[in-house]
Amino acid sequence: MSKPRWSLLVIGALVAALVPGVQAAARDDGPILDPIPHDPVTSGLGLTVTEFARFPKSEPTPAPTDPRLMRHARINHLGELPDGSGRTYVPDLNGSLYLLGADRRPRAYLDVKASFPDFFSGRGLGQGFGFVTFHPGFARNGIFYTVHTESGAALATPTTHPGQPGTRFHGVVTEWTADDPAADVFHGSRREVLRLGFATQIHGIQQIGFNPTARPGDTDHGLLYVAVGDGGLGVSSTEPQELSTPHGKILRIDPAGDDGPTGSYGIPAANPFTDTPGALGEIFAYGMRDPHRFSWDPQAGNRMFLAHIGQHAIEAVYEVRSGDNLGWSEREGTFRYDRADRCRLYPLPADDEQYGYVYPVAQYDHNPPAGWNCDGDVGRAISGGFVYRGEAVPQLRGKYLFADLVDGRVFYTEAARMRRGAEPATIHTLKIYDQDTQRWTSTAELAGDSRVDLRLGRDAEGELYLLSKANGTVWKITGTRPFAGCRPSGATVGDVTAATDWAPVTPAKWRFPGREVVLAEAGTPRPGPRRPFEYAVLTTGPEYTSVRVDAEVRLDTPVEVSNRDVVLVFGHQSDTRFYYAHLSSDNTIYPHNGIFVVDDADRLRIDDQWDARRSRGAAPAVSDTQWHHARVTHCAATGEIAVYVDDMRHPLMTAVDRTLSAGRVGFGSFDNIGSLRELTVTGGVA
Missing domain, CATH: 2.120.10.30 (TolB, C-terminal domain)
Known part of the structure; x- marks a missing residue:
């Protein structure tokens, strides 16, 4: 308030x-x-x-x-x-x-x-x-x-x-x-x-x-x-x-x-x-x-x-x-x-x-x-x-x-x-x-x-x-x-910051200096459905059904630039079928700061917080260039998705969608740069 x-x-x-x-x-x-x-x-x-x-x-x-x-x-x-x-x-x-x-x-x-x-x-x-x-x-x-x-x-x-x-x-x-x-x-x-x-x-x-x-x-x-x-x-x-x-x-x-x-x-x-x-x-x-x-x-x-x-x-x-x-x-x-x-x-x-x-x-x-x-x-x-x-x-x-x-x-x-x-x-x-x-x-x-x-x-x-x-x-x-109260278990993956752990859309845009995963160059639009321009999929570990993703993320694009974002990908089955949580400094337009599904079509916003009447979503997730803890929980059985930022006791964003029941996780952005560290993924093996 x-x-x-x-x-x-x-x-x-x-x-x-x-x-x-x-x-x-x-x-x-x-x-x-x-x-x-x-x-x-x-x-x-x-x-x-x-x-x-x-x-x-x-x-x-x-x-x-x-x-x-x-x-x-x-x-x-x-x-x-x-x-x-x-x-x-x-x-x-x-x-x-x-x-x-x-x-x-x-x-x-x-x-x-x-x-x-x-x-x-x-x-x-x-x-x-x-x-x-x-x-x-x-x-x-x-x-x-x-x-x-x-x-x-x-x-x-x-x-x-x-x-x-x-x-x-x-x-x-x-x-x-x-x-x-x-x-x-x-x-x-x-x-x-x-x-x-x-x-x-x-x-x-x-x-x-x-x-x-x-x-x-x-x-x-x-x-x-x-x-x-x-x-x-x-x-x-x-x-x-x-x-x-x-x-x-x-x-x-x-x-x-x-x-x-x-x-x-x-x-x-x-x-x-x-x-x-x-x-x-x-x-x-x-x-x-x-x-x-x-x-x-x-x-x-x-x-x-x-x-x-x-x-x-x-x-x-x-x-x-x-x-x-x-x-x-x-x-x-x-x-x-x-x-x-x-x-x-x-x-x-x-x-x-x-x-x-x-x-x-x-x-x-x-x-x-x-x-x-x-x-x-x-x-x-x-x-x-x-x-x-x-x-x-x-x-x-x-x-x-x-x-x-x-x-x-x-x-x-x-x-x-x-x-x-x-x-x-x-x-x-x-x-x-x-x-x-x-x-x-x-x-x-x-x-x-x-x-x-x-x-x-x-x-x-x-x-x-x-x-x-x-x-x-x-x-x-x-x-x-x-909400999203499932407790994903079965397999846990962490300490995954080597280049061999990831499959980027454009490998030349990424850096793996040791303890971080860095998207160093902004992505550009690609043919096909509207979706994040550049992201990397975690290939180490299994595909997950219900999953909890914990990571620290940072928006490296200067704060003077409007509409900055990074995304956490989950349920990834192909380049045109996955979910992502869009973490942005802006919450006033449809593509920003929400939960989306890409299902062989342009990304569709599915979070409860979006109010189309006044073009307003959840409060901006990231508004600076500091590290922030982000957590995504996806319960495959119910389709419930919750996104938390920092020490929130309550989710910043929520959604219910059953389009995708399993897949891999990833990290990226549309046209900004950012970093990820201390990633831990826990979930059921698909």
């Missing part, structure tokens, strides 16, 4: 203040074209997921015009009833609340849509039956809470607080009391707790929930948190910063109390703004655009984490505490938001500390395609998750798992590294495997749709689930699997 610009500004100011004669460098307050230059890190860890349940098809009310609302089933959460029964619950935005028993078959528990004549789910992505949460004492009192959207005649109903100008929709929190908490179909009563008015169809009430780490007697026990979006108005107004309105806030109320504005709930005395003139006592934290999902880490301080969907560029995770101001719409992530500029973000001001904004503990950016004109949806939106504290998947313990709900990438950060006031924690992208160890490029393949609409859920044991609206399916995370 990039370093927050505020930390660099502070360091610069300190240097200027403490070192005599040093003048502060001129500040660049212009727009930032790429807020976070580095992408999330590709993890060497993959999730194994097993299908848990499928839900019946449902449709919005009224029929929508937005194709993004036409999903198989608009399921958006999974939890477990707090009654020890083991039953899980799943809400569908189109109106149904389902319970799943031991057979994991969805059964309709409550039809929220049928309960309200003005129920509305056909316009905004979060409209309809938005969320449900069960009271910690549900087994005893049968109480749970829902959020739904209303329109039409319902707009004549008074709201708890004044609605936004031009209110068109109401978000309603309802308390339900089941006559028999153990029943599989609801029968009981309901009452309205909270009603808020929104001017647009977006950014309504996104989640409600109880702190599951609070115990009877704790200040937080039995208090209901309500995540309220800005109704889409924060992009051009300061409403999320105004303590006199509920929009763009997290509220905390006592549903068992009666001292709120309508007597339908109480205002906890511990809330931070109860004594602030003009402020709503319900406000727990503020300055939010679209507070999508929050959760608590049941260990390590019971911290509350919030996934916050951004506007221009930043998807962020915050650790939220009482009284926090997340900055919207003055800030977006660790950057300044300018309401007059609908396109770019800006550096934080030099006096930023005086404002007291809270910044993300993790963040990633939208990475729009090249030539994007700042209009339209880039297709990025964070979906919050949970810190894993379960027992079934020990490799995930202490990791905060979350996702991008649109493109379906699943991420993690180390919870211990998500610290307020520190640099945002590194975000890792997880790979996905099914129960048959089939690797999927992303959950989009599992969901069968490029828009996954992915959410996460958690049961009472702390085990995690993935949910997709695209096909109405829930998968349980049942394990992990290392």
Whole structure:
């Protein structure tokens, strides 16, 4: 992740203040074209997921015009009833609340849509039956809470607080009391707790929930948190910063109390703004655009984490505490938001500390395609998750798992590294495997749709689930699997630096001074498929199936020359059939810094990191003329390929391809010079 610009500004100011004669460098307050230059890190860890349940098809009310609302089933959460029964619950935005028993078959528990004549789910992505949460004492009192959207005649109903100008929709929190908490179909009563008015169809009430780490007697026990979006108005107004309105806030109320504005709930005395003139006592934290999902880490301080969907560029995770101001719409992530500029973000001001904004503990950016004109949806939106504290998947313990709900990438950060006031924690992208160890490029393949609409859920044991609206399916995370985790064995070759060990394409261009293999003259294009111009194949030792190649490589072309490269060859069967890992100082064009296959045709890029939309690949592998350790692992059985550089714990590049299952290894370049030493090759004998 990039370093927050505020930390660099502070360091610069300190240097200027403490070192005599040093003048502060001129500040660049212009727009930032790429807020976070580095992408999330590709993890060497993959999730194994097993299908848990499928839900019946449902449709919005009224029929929508937005194709993004036409999903198989608009399921958006999974939890477990707090009654020890083991039953899980799943809400569908189109109106149904389902319970799943031991057979994991969805059964309709409550039809929220049928309960309200003005129920509305056909316009905004979060409209309809938005969320449900069960009271910690549900087994005893049968109480749970829902959020739904209303329109039409319902707009004549008074709201708890004044609605936004031009209110068109109401978000309603309802308390339900089941006559028999153990029943599989609801029968009981309901009452309205909270009603808020929104001017647009977006950014309504996104989640409600109880702190599951609070115990009877704790200040937080039995208090209901309500995540309220800005109704889409924060992009051009300061409403999320105004303590006199509920929009763009997290509220905390006592549903068992009666001292709120309508007597339908109480205002906890511990809330931070109860004594602030003009402020709503319900406000727990503020300055939010679209507070999508929050959760608590049941260990390590019971911290509350919030996934916050951004506007221009930043998807962020915050650790939220009482009284926090997340900055919207003055800030977006660790950057300044300018309401007059609908396109770019800006550096934080030099006096930023005086404002007291809270910044993300993790963040990633939208990475729009090249030539994007700042209009339209880039297709990025964070979906919050949970810190894993379960027992079934020990490799995930202490990791905060979350996702991008649109493109379906699943991420993690180390919870211990998500610290307020520190640099945002590194975000890792997880790979996905099914129960048959089939690797999927992303959950989009599992969901069968490029828009996954992915959410996460958690049961009472702390085990995690993935949910997709695209096909109405829930998968349980049942394990992990290392990517390219095979351990090649059978034959090991090293100390191979003599000319007799190698077969170069053009022997005159190579030098073998003793402990190194040196490509001393740049190659030139050759007839046939597009492929590295000059390379040498290791002839000592066998052909390998699964193989691990370890070597130190050096780019000897001066750094002033652009687009420098060396390549590590593997799976070599002929001059027109082999794989190669391209290690380059450039990652902005198709032929550079990636994994490629040559199969009697022009080289084809196969690595996961290449993003054709913005012409960007993995971070440059080599940017100087120093020695660097490079490692390539190719698992023939699965086709998995991983490339590591230096002391990386996670692969720089990954690919899955089964074109070639065996071959030799080699070293070379396109049109540069370079050196190799300390080569060790270990693998199965073909």
